[in-house]
Amino acid sequence: MAPAGRKKVLFKLAELIEKHALELAVLGVRDNGTELNMALKAEPGSAAGTFRYYAEALDKVYGEIAPTDPGVLGLVHKEPVGVVGAIVPWNFPLMIGAWKLAPALAMGNSVVLKPAETASLTLLRLAELASEAGLPDGVFNVVTGQGAVAGEALALSMNVDVLVFTGSGGVGRRLLEYSARSNLKRCYLELGGKSPNIVFADAPDLKEAAKVSAMGIFRNSGQVCVAGSRLLVEESVHDEFVETLSQHAAALRVGNPLDLSTDVGAVNSLTQLTGNLGFIDSAEAEGNTIALGGNRILEDTGGYYMEPTIVTGVKPTDRLAQQEVFGPVLGVTSFKTDAEAIEIANNSIYGLAAGVWTSNLGRAHKMVRGVRSGVVHVNTYGGADNTVPLGGHKQSGNGHDKSLHALEKYTDLKTAWIKL
Incomplete structure (x- = not known):
């Protein structure tokens, strides 16, 4: 299909997503427990914007003419890779699915997408809307089932040319093994994080920093890849900041995600909830202090709910500082100097996101340079649109979602060397 045709289909799909936004959001909430107010914006709202962004971009991507000898014409073509396999998680299936699907389709590829076994409803509905938008049969396929x-x-398929995945490091490793066992397909992996959120005493507004930091870990019950799950606070303001943070966290209403007054929804599954509570047990065993929460909430809905939890006295080597919980559990560590803050922040196998709160512009730039992560927020936490890439350093993965850089994953370069 010509670029103009692809553009028309993707724009139409964006319109249909917006038209059915409430339906899509409710489908997702019923699957994964995200609070509805957040789901509306993060799922259909984000997905529609993503399809529109890549629809606008796709006919601005050109090949190149190389500066060769006058007797030779060197052309660099940009071609679709072919078939893209996409495996997406349960926390934001529509948003993350769109991050993979939109640029792949924009570049002229076909996609086989496998949702998480606990959250497939929105992506199945998206496939129906894509067909209604005019996407040819077989270009976008949703295959449900167990990951194993x-x-x-x-x-393992020999017919899949590129594999993109968001999920755990353990599964990511298996996918690399499967690539080696099959056709050496390229694998782009986003494997989660243990993101440090660093608060200095000279933050512009410590009360605002506490409020934003609370939502940076507790929204969607902490089930966010870039969640600021490690809070690093300068020693001189540690106690004051933790107290303010605890007040914000304690005021959050946890409950039925379809209730519009809910601030924090459900944990995805009993397995996830049990794992979350296991981190509380290990934190207590390592001498940490449970400053807030730490328990399951029994709701009449029968779902899985957990109190926003703050754990203080966490040492950089403790389990809570090293392993991803993917739940509403925040570990707090104090520091004295800039160098110590950077050392603690980088003491992790992960490198997906980070936050820095300071009024010192020089310090902010030094922290952005010094902290090894794909995203560093300054005087905020969370957010960013399709104009900037999202990708991890270290064991948080490789490749990037969002922005024009995402197109590189779904494009092959071909040189034509023509003697004149």
Whole structure:
């Protein structure tokens, strides 16, 4: 299909997502427990914007003419890679699915997408809307099933040219093994994080920093890849800041995600909830202090809910400082100097996101340079649109979602060397 045709289809799909936004959001909430107010913006709202962004971009991507000898014409073509396999998680399936699907389709590829087994409703509905928008049959395919069956088959397929994945490091490693066992397909992996949120005593507004930091870990019950799950606070303001943060966290209403007054929704599954509570047990065993929460909330809905939890006295080597919880659990560590803050922040196998709160512009730039992560927020936490990339350093993965840089994953370069 010509670029103009692809553009028309993707714009139409964006319109249909917006038209069915409430339906899509409710489908997702019923699957994964995200609070509805957040789901509306983060799922259909974000997805529609993503499809529109890549629809606008796709006919601005050109090949090149190389500066060669006058007797030779060197052309660099940009071609679709072919078939893209995409495996997406349960926390924001529509948003993250769009991050993979929109640039892949924009570059002229076909996609086989496998949702998480606990959250497939929005992506199945998206496939119906894509067909209604005019996407040809077979160009976008949703295959549901267990990761060990459907996901493995997709990763081992000799007909899949590129594999993109968001999820755990353990599964990411298996996908690389499957690539080696099959056709050496390229694998782009976003594997989560243990993101440090660093608060200096000279933050512009410590009360605002506490409020934003609370939502940076507790929204969607902490089930966010870039969640600021490690709070590093300068020693001189540690106690004051933790007290203010605890007040904000304690005021959050946890409950039925379809209730519009809910601030924090449900944990995705009993397995996830049990894992979250296991971190509380290990924190207590390592001598940490449970400053707030730490318990399951029993709701009449029968779902899985957990109190926003703050754990203080966490040492950089403790389990809570090293392993991703993916739940509403915040570990707090104090520091004295800039160098110590950077050392603690980088003492992790992950490098997805970070935050820095300071009024010192020089310090802010030094922290952005010094902290090894794909995103560093300054005097905020969370946010960013399609104009900037999202990708991890270290064991948080490789490649980037969002921005024009994402197109590189779905494009092959071909040189034509023509003697004149």
